[in-house]
Amino acid sequence: MACARCHADGEGDGQLAARIGPIPPLASPTVAAMSTAEIEALIRTGRGAMPPHAKRLTAAQIRSAAAHVRRLNGLTP
Numbered sequence: 001m002a003c004a005r006c007h008a009d010g011e012g013d014g015q016l017a018a019r020i021g022p023i024p025p026l027a028s029p030t031v032a033a034m035s036t037a038e039i040e041a042l043i044r045t046g047r048g049a050m051p052p053h054a055k056r057l058t059a060a061q062i063r064s065a066a067a068h069v070r071r072l073n074g075l076t077p
C-alpha cells in the first residue's frame with residue numbers, strides 16, 4: 001500500500017526515512033487518540049513531510065487505510 005514505503009508495516013521509519021527524516025509509527029498513543037475522520041483527513045491533506053494523498057488514492061482506499069490504522073491501534077474503525 002502507498003503508506004509502507006514510509007511507515008513500513010506500521011512501525012515507522014520505512015525505506016524513505018533515510019531521505020525525508022524520522023517517520024512516526026502508526027500504532028501510538030498519538031494516533032490512538034485520533035478519530036477515524038481525523039485520520040482520513042490527515043491522509044487526504046498530509047502533514048509536514050507526509051504528502052497529501054487525496055489525488056493518489058480513491059475515497060474507498062483512504063477509508064480502508066484509515067480503518068487499517070485504527071486496527072493497528074487495537075481500535076474498531
Ligand code: HEC
Pocket residue numbers: 002003004005006007016020022023024025026028030031039042043047048049050051053065066069
Ligand atoms: C512520503 C512518506 C509518507 C507516506 C507515503 C505516508 N506517510 Fe504518513 N507520515 C509521514 C510523516 C513524515 C509523518 C509525520 C508528519 C509530521 O511530522 O507532522 C506522517 C504522519 C502520519 C500519521 C500521524 C502520526 C502521528 O504520530 O501523528 C498517520 C496516522 C499517517 N502518517 C498515516 C499514513 C497513511 C495511512 C499513509 C498511506 C495512505 C501514509 N501515512 C503515507 C510520512 C508518510
